Every structure is written in structure tokens, then in C-alpha cells.
Amino acid sequence: MSSFAFIARLALAWFALLGLSVAFFEGGLGVGLPTLVFLAFNVFMVFVIVNAIAHVRRVRLIADRVDRAALANRHRRQIEMPLDADEAFDLLEESVRELPGVEEVESARGSLQLRAKLKRIDPYRASHFEGERRRRRPIRNQITATVTPGDAIASVTVICEPEAGAWSDWFRVDHGTNLENAEAITRALTRRVAERRRNERKAVRETATEKELAVARLSLLHAQVEPHFLYNTLASAQHLARTNPPLADEMLGNLITYLRRSLPRTDDAPSTLGDELERVRAYLDIMRLRMGTRLATQIEVPERLLSVPFPTMMLQTLAENSIKHGLEPRTSGGTVWILASGQGDKVSVTVADDGMGFGEQRDGNGGIGLQNVRERLKLAYGDAASFSIGANFPSGVAATIVVPAAMPEKP
Numbered sequence: 001m002s003s004f005a006f007i008a009r010l011a012l013a014w015f016a017l018l019g020l021s022v023a024f025f026e027g028g029l030g031v032g033l034p035t036l037v038f039l040a041f042n043v044f045m046v047f048v049i050v051n052a053i054a055h056v057r058r059v060r061l062i063a064d065r066v067d068r069a070a071l072a073n074r075h076r077r078q079i080e081m082p083l084d085a086d087e088a089f090d091l092l093e094e095s096v097r098e099l100p101g102v103e104e105v106e107s108a109r110g111s112l113q114l115r116a117k118l119k120r121i122d123p124y125r126a127s128h129f130e131g132e133r134r135r136r137r138p139i140r141n142q143i144t145a146t147v148t149p150g151d152a153i154a155s156v157t158v159i160c161e162p163e164a165g166a167w168s169d170w171f172r173v174d175h176g177t178n179l180e181n182a183e184a185i186t187r188a189l190t191r192r193v194a195e196r197r198r199n200e201r202k203a204v205r206e207t208a209t210e211k212e213l214a215v216a217r218l219s220l221l222h223a224q225v226e227p228h229f230l231y232n233t234l235a236s237a238q239h240l241a242r243t244n245p246p247l248a249d250e251m252l253g254n255l256i257t258y259l260r261r262s263l264p265r266t267d268d269a270p271s272t273l274g275d276e277l278e279r280v281r282a283y284l285d286i287m288r289l290r291m292g293t294r295l296a297t298q299i300e301v302p303e304r305l306l307s308v309p310f311p312t313m314m315l316q317t318l319a320e321n322s323i324k325h326g327l328e329p330r331t332s333g334g335t336v337w338i339l340a341s342g343q344g345d346k347v348s349v350t351v352a353d354d355g356m357g358f359g360e361q362r363d364g365n366g367g368i369g370l371q372n373v374r375e376r377l378k379l380a381y382g383d384a385a386s387f388s389i390g391a392n393f394p395s396g397v398a399a400t401i402v403v404p405a406a407m408p409e410k411p
Helices: 002-029 035-063 085-097 166-170 177-224 227-243 245-262 273-294 314-327 368-384
Strands: 075-081 102-108 113-119 140-149 154-162 295-300 334-343 346-353 386-391 397-404
Touching: 002 035, 035 177, 075 177, 085 102, 085 113, 085 140, 085 154, 085 177, 140 177, 154 177, 177 368, 227 245, 227 273, 245 273, 273 295, 273 314, 273 334, 314 334, 314 346, 314 368, 314 397, 368 386, 368 397
Parallel strands: 295 334
Antiparallel strands: 075 154, 102 113, 113 140, 140 154, 334 346, 346 397, 386 397
16 A cells, blocks of 8 residues: 555646646647657656556565665665664764765764765666766765764764755655665664674673683692792601701702692693693602502603693692602502693593592592683683593593694784
8 A cells, every 4th residue: 555655646646746747738738638749658658657566566575575764765774773872973984984975075073073975876777886987977875974972881873865856756766775874884783883793792791701711820839839848848858858958959850840730821821741741750759758658650651752731730639649648648659640641633641549439428520620721721721721630440540631732822
């Protein structure tokens, strides 16, 4: 019904105009209307109706509907944006400047107004813009946009219309070009707002990740030198200095190596498996001097893997867990194994013991130290690294860390 009314309105407007012209012609000259002019009148009216039908069809293709608002040559859009007025104005200006055929853009940031002129695209001719083949200056459309500030929200009003006066709506159609402009601006603003929201969510996630990394680094710094271990080692060295000076000297040398490797790094360079292994050797040597024959160690790490990047203190944490929870509570003690192997682009490092195993106070999730290992691996490598812990045979626990042979690049 809307399409019929639109076509009828356009036809009646031209019929009335031509009828007045004919009446003036007949009254002024006092002669009848020639047959040729009458035929031309009818042909022109057919052209007007066909042009109106083409306009209705194109509007239906663009908007997927035909109603009074869609058929108008002028189009008004009210777009609510969850931004402040200045940000909304910036996005509006970017969207308008990217429209095809834009020739003039006048931007008044102080009053939050924008005007633009753009050549009208001809969807049915070989020339790109309507009127370009017939005249030096093509037919143009115009855009008027205003941003109204609000409370944490901006309202954007966009009006797309022909450059001609308002009267032209009664006699000419734009073949949906202003509707295309209105839809294009709406899509562009929606896309830009969505892109801004994605960037904000990404920034929030990155900030949360950085915060977690900072907390993990702080926890690592506090855990690097356990006070009780340091006190016990110094007390043992003091005792050995009186009873067995050579062993005291050996223990102090291992403690120096351990402390040197435990100092926080001043740069962001990752540690290596060789660095971590040197610290663990010093730790195990100290514990062997303290525990005597109750502690045995076996380390099998290929030399080619010593330069592989490896997270700081993770190997130390696993070795401490093996002794503290597995071997020290056991009267006969036991053995700690550190084994490493390369598997393609992955490196697997296992710390195992034949101690108490998973008792009533321990489970497969481990304690705070093991939870810290899981979280730090996740933050540093994502899904490229893994950590597993399980029972060793015939007794004890085996924990395995698998990391890439090279550190992943930061985005």
C-alpha cells in the first residue's frame, strides 16, 4: 500500500505540473494541444511511473521492506552511542569521510555538527556517479549530522537528503542512494563502537594478566629464599665449623651458589634449564650434607638442553617438595631424581622421589607451591606448557613440567 501511494503521489505531482503547463499553453495561445505533444506527455508520464517503480524496488532490496519511512527521499536516523560526545563525534566524522563519493566535509567540533556533500551513485548506469555523463557537475546528496551530549551516552542524529530543495521530493527519486548512506553510517558507527568495546575488554584482560603476573613475581620473590632453610643451613654450617671444617666450607660454598642463583633478575630475560639445575644442585648438596646417607640424588640432563629457557624456581619448588614431603619424614630417606628429555619442539623435565608418596595430607593438586607452578606456567606459556604430578613406582611422587623449547613471543 505504501509503495502504491508513493508511485501515485509522484505521478499526480507530475500530472498536475504538466496539466498546468498545458492549460497555460492552450489559454495563452488559444489553440488546441498538438497530437505529438499529447503523445510526449503520455510517454513522459510512463517514464515517471517506471522510474518510481524502480525506486521502490531498489528500496526494497536495500531495506528489505517498503514503508513510508523507507521510501522517502530524506532519511533520518537516531543512533544512541555509549560514549561521551567528543568520542561519538570522532567516530561520526570518520564514518562520513569513508563514504564513497564524499567531496566536502565541514566539521564544527565546538557545536558538534557535521555537514557533508557527496556525489550520488548511479546504480543503473555505466558511469559511476549519477549525472556525470550528462553534465560537468554530477547530482549530489548531502548529510547533516548532530551529536547531542547526554549522561554517559551520546545521541547522534543523521539526516540524508538530496542537495536540491525540499520540493524535489515530489518530483524526483534518488534510487535509494540516501537510504544507502543512512544505513552505511549506522553500520559504520555500530562497527566502530563494537571495535572500541573489544579493545577495552582486551585492555582489561591484559591489565588483569599483568596484575596476576606481578602477584606471581612477588610471590616468587618471597618464596625464593625460605627463611627456615637459610637458618637451618647456617646453623648446620656453624656446627660443622667446629666439628668438621672441610664439610662446613663445602656447605657454605653450596649456600653461596644457591643464594647467587636465587637473586631476582634485573631484566625480563628468562632463566635457563642450566641455571635452574645449578641452583638445585647446590640445594641438594646442602641437604645431602644435612641428611647424610639418608639422601641420594641422581641427575640426568643432556647438555644440549641446558640452554633451553625455563621458568625460574620451578625446578627448585619440585625438589623442595620431594625432600620436605617425601624423604625427610621417612626414617630411611630416599633418592631424588631429576630427568630431562627433548621431544620435538618440547622439553620435558621430571623430578621424582621414592619417599612417602601421596599421604593423607597430600593429594594430586599439591600445595601452594605446586599451585603457583600451575599458575605461572599458564601465564607464561598459555596452553603450550603443561604440568602433571602422580605416584611414582614403587613409592614416592613424580612431577613433570613440559615447556616449549623456545619462549613464546609476546603479542
